[in-house]
Amino acid sequence: MLRMILGRLPQMVIVVLGTGFLAFSIMFVLPGDVVRSILGDNYTPQAAAQISAQLHLNQPFLIRYFSWLGDFVTGQLGTSLIPPHQQVSDLLGQALLPTGEMLLFGQIIAIVLGVGLAVLSVASRNRVVDRIVQAIALVCSSIPGFVLGLLLLELLAVQFQLVSPRGWVAPADGGWGENISHILFPSLILGLFTFPVMMRVFRAELVSQLDDEDYVTLARLKGISTGRLIFRHVLRNSSFGLLTVVGINVARLVGGVVVIEAIFGIPGMGTLIKNSVQQHDTPAALASITFVAIFVVVANLLVDIAYAILDPRVRDAAS
Amino acid sequence: MTTATPTNTSMIPTSKRGPRLRLYRARAYRKPSVIVPAAILLFILLACFAGPTLFHLPKPSVGNLSDYLLPIGSPHHLLGTNTLGNDMLSQLLVGGQITIIVSVGAMALGLVFGTLIGMIAGYYERIVGAVLMRILDIIFAFPDIILAVAIAAYLGPSVINTIWAIGFFNIAGFGRIARAQTLRVVRMDFIVAGRSSGISGFSILWTHIWPNIAGRVFAYALIALSYAMMAEASLSFLGLGVPIPTPSWGNIIGSNQSYMSLAPLLIVMPAILLFATIASANLLADGLQEKRASTIE
Numbered sequence: 001m002l003r004m005i006l007g008r009l010p011q012m013v014i015v016v017l018g019t020g021f022l023a024f025s026i027m028f029v030l031p032g033d034v035v036r037s038i039l040g041d042n043y044t045p046q047a048a049a050q051i052s053a054q055l056h057l058n059q060p061f062l063i064r065y066f067s068w069l070g071d072f073v074t075g076q077l078g079t080s081l082i083p084p085h086q087q088v089s090d091l092l093g094q095a096l097l098p099t100g101e102m103l104l105f106g107q108i109i110a111i112v113l114g115v116g117l118a119v120l121s122v123a124s125r126n127r128v129v130d131r132i133v134q135a136i137a138l139v140c141s142s143i144p145g146f147v148l149g150l151l152l153l154e155l156l157a158v159q160f161q162l163v164s165p166r167g168w169v170a171p172a173d174g175g176w177g178e179n180i181s182h183i184l185f186p187s188l189i190l191g192l193f194t195f196p197v198m199m200r201v202f203r204a205e206l207v208s209q210l211d212d213e214d215y216v217t218l219a220r221l222k223g224i225s226t227g228r229l230i231f232r233h234v235l236r237n238s239s240f241g242l243l244t245v246v247g248i249n250v251a252r253l254v255g256g257v258v259v260i261e262a263i264f265g266i267p268g269m270g271t272l273i274k275n276s277v278q279q280h281d282t283p284a285a286l287a288s289i290t291f292v293a294i295f296v297v298v299a300n301l302l303v304d305i306a307y308a309i310l311d312p313r314v315r316d317a318a319s
Numbered sequence: 320m321t322t323a324t325p326t327n328t329s330m331i332p333t334s335k336r337g338p339r340l341r342l343y344r345a346r347a348y349r350k351p352s353v354i355v356p357a358a359i360l361l362f363i364l365l366a367c368f369a370g371p372t373l374f375h376l377p378k379p380s381v382g383n384l385s386d387y388l389l390p391i392g393s394p395h396h397l398l399g400t401n402t403l404g405n406d407m408l409s410q411l412l413v414g415g416q417i418t419i420i421v422s423v424g425a426m427a428l429g430l431v432f433g434t435l436i437g438m439i440a441g442y443y444e445r446i447v448g449a450v451l452m453r454i455l456d457i458i459f460a461f462p463d464i465i466l467a468v469a470i471a472a473y474l475g476p477s478v479i480n481t482i483w484a485i486g487f488f489n490i491a492g493f494g495r496i497a498r499a500q501t502l503r504v505v506r507m508d509f510i511v512a513g514r515s516s517g518i519s520g521f522s523i524l525w526t527h528i529w530p531n532i533a534g535r536v537f538a539y540a541l542i543a544l545s546y547a548m549m550a551e552a553s554l555s556f557l558g559l560g561v562p563i564p565t566p567s568w569g570n571i572i573g574s575n576q577s578y579m580s581l582a583p584l585l586i587v588m589p590a591i592l593l594f595a596t597i598a599s600a601n602l603l604a605d606g607l608q609e610k611r612a613s614t615i616e
Contacts, residue, residue, distance in 0.1 A: 262556075
């Protein structure tokens, strides 16, 4: 197991480094004068020269990249270039909670919907139920997340006032209960937006188990009912397929978060990345983008580890 | 357990444009699961591109403020007007043109570069393949919308830049499909025979490998198209895609967001079009896939 993790490490490091480099290159070539926007009305050539030296702006590209990389690895994320010049680590810390909660709840909702509907459509052995489930998945996968968000927000929050249109209440302001009850609605939209892929893959997995596997034939011969067969045997053997889709879903969820945060005005990672890139706030943008890359890579590693725990064959092949 | 051999033998090309392709056409498109979504897509395409000139619609952004928020069915404004007095039908149709151009362009960009990279990565498995796959992994590890936000913010909002931003992250998806398919084909006897008789790598890639993976790549293209369409809408909604006053389905929704309670139709109409187009593309992809499976068996 340890050997498998160690084997994966170089690959992960390369992906994270590459993402950081990509982000750095993008921020490097972004048009606009950072020094001018920092100084504002206090602009003098002397002050400008001082700031450039301070931010290493007068250094060549590669030197700046490596000095940023050195700082990043040693945990010095720097301060934001935009007033009030907060520490980037503080900005990340504040943005992490809302996004983390949304990802967690969104993933749970997507799993429950995806697995539940897949089992329902296969276990019911009913064409109509199957068609309805497929139709729901098609509708949810064909509506962009933000459209779904806007329509549900208008319908449920404004017209029927079932939920609060505010997506985010900091736990410090209203307590954890308030916090979670407000984040659930945006998470639900995130889950609705991402579950169809999960459902399709998992349904295909269930069907292929039922069609191809010898243990299913044996169980059928012994007269076990389909429902019992699915719940006691096939589900456990399909957990692989489930893991795969959970892994695939991470990147989709993170992508969806940007748009959902924009609709509800949630101060999470998506908002941080969007704003810092737009305002040319290089330290904040680089740190947040690289952080997302690390998160995605680690999530994928966790999925692989889970594979290895579940299946000795994978474990042995790796070592 | 079934064996995989029947699939393999039928995939080997007998003559240049052999019976496989003809079989394709014969049974191919005469199924409701293919015809219905294809017809809807065709109708939307025709309406968007021919509609504005055919019906002599006003330009989408020359509205008069005194025509503010006319209801559906008003004279000269069949679908009413928006808050700036612009004709909604014209906005929707011209916006559809932009959305379709952007998503087809982005998909084509991903198709060309992604397939090329994927095929090369699959054919030259050693160092070249490993390096190319790591690059694709980097693009893949990155949540697409975030990358597009960064690229679009850098390039500035415009139609062509939106195509670049979305096309760029489409590359990874096509790259993975093309590589997996190339790896499947490259082990087959006729490729090994070609290699050992000294045919150059690129000639093998183009004349022997491409025809055998094209079907799968094009099947993915429809899915990529629907992703690109969603991405365009999301970017334009965030204000990083197609800039106003050029309409696109995404920015029509985005710019009317604050009038949601006042005039919900301004958002519902482009949303329905977006949904119909994406859903038809998805259904068509499903229908074609079904058909592929049945021709193979």
